[in-house]
Amino acid sequence: MSSVQVPRFRHEALGVTLQVRPNTLCSRLCVLAWRRPRDPFLGRWALPGGPVEAGETIEQCVRREVDTRLDLAVMAHMEQLATYSDPGRDPMQRTIGTAYLGLVPADVDACLPDEAAWLPVDALPAMAFDHAAMVADGVARMRAKLSYTNVAFALAPAEFTIATLRDLYSAALGYEVEATNLQRVLTRRGQLVATGERQRSGRTGGRPAAVYRFATRTLEVTDPFATLRPHG
């Protein structure tokens, strides 16, 4: 009973790590990347990642690569995105790659090595391999989930005001969101809990804002889109 030889592949794990980061005036949704120190694509921006080791899952590999190599151990949410298997996606050697989406709260300011940076996703430079497609997939997934789950907990600080949350949603979604309706929708879905505290008003006056927390900080589907529900 001889078993036929089957091909074996280099398998890499990539992290699409997103964070809403302050900018001049407004905030922007950014993705963690670093400059490649070698060919192929020397000097091009690439996602952090690396080859899967023998005894680990792909998710463990992503965590290891993103956490250690970039001094960042604060992923509030992580989920698998997709696996990319085009034979030509790595010009040097056949490599299958699995991308994970990771979200980092806005108040985390990890110190990055020199070769790493946060790139704004709406003005992304040319990227190595098929990493631009992975970023696009990750952003699309996050945006969709902002609509029907509580993922925003992974982008927000532990405590926040509605105005802060409004800016966060606007940056993450890519268009302006109204604070009024945002509060109403999230309240109706039971996502928001008032801490009872109030934030001091700024130098220009104005009513002090109430401080909120997310009710739960693990992923939940708050608005199941099931049209055609079971009746009765």
Place this chain on the structure above:
Amino acid sequence: MSSVQVPRFRHEALGVTLQVRPNTLCSRLCVLAWRRPRDPFLGRWALPGGPVEAGETIEQCVRREVDTRLDLAVMAHMEQLATYSDPGRDPMQRTIGTAYLGLVPADVDACLPDEAAWLPVDALPAMAFDHAAMVADGVARMRAKLSYTNVAFALAPAEFTIATLRDLYSAALGYEVEATNLQRVLTRRGQLVATGERQRSGRTGGRPAAVYRFATRTLEVTDPFATLRPHG
């Protein structure tokens, strides 16, 4: 410049192939499986699939495995589900597996080899490896997409009556759906097109049913669940 040796993996592609099939009285949602002819899990039910070859994508591999090995070349829709990488998922050798969801129209009756069969997903027998989880993921994905896309085109015959479609949705979703509202929802979303033809009424009488087609037979999101939409 010595490159460190990285581990290489056997990579397999699995197909979660779903079809709504007639049964005594009602229809049932079924998944294509076959009995394993060897260890591990000899005799257990398993999903069709096999090792990815050197020059092909994972999707090409699934199509090849499902189409040729099971005499079935009529997948109306296919999409990637997820990649499973637990080191112990294959007790014999480390294998990473990527599952694809495939949908077959209800009027297709492919002839299966003896060792293959359609298993009802709501009474699934014990399965080999982590294939039961893959089936669960595939069914969940399909059910979600029935709500906000036109995937039903991939489960339905080219032409059908509303009553037929109602049975199809009921079997696929796992609960009863009302024909009245189904028609209204799909019509409002522009998915249904009347062919103008009518079906002869049965032996018990009754008004003859109008015959419909799906407007498009490629996947489209017909009900984007974006709450917090761009305003203006």
Place this chain on the structure above:
DNA sequence: ACAAAAGTGTTTGCCGTACACCCATGG
């Protein structure tokens, strides 16, 4: 008193459900 920012009330419109009612055919 006035400006600024936060938060609530109210209106409007859409969508999905439920259910009553009308339509067309076989017997």
Place this chain on the structure above:
DNA sequence: CCATGGGTGTACGGCAAACACTTTTGT
């Protein structure tokens, strides 16, 4: 003419968007 199944009309409830209006602060 009646039973059977197909299809439409209509009312209700929930949700989200828009916007006016009140509340609470700093200057």
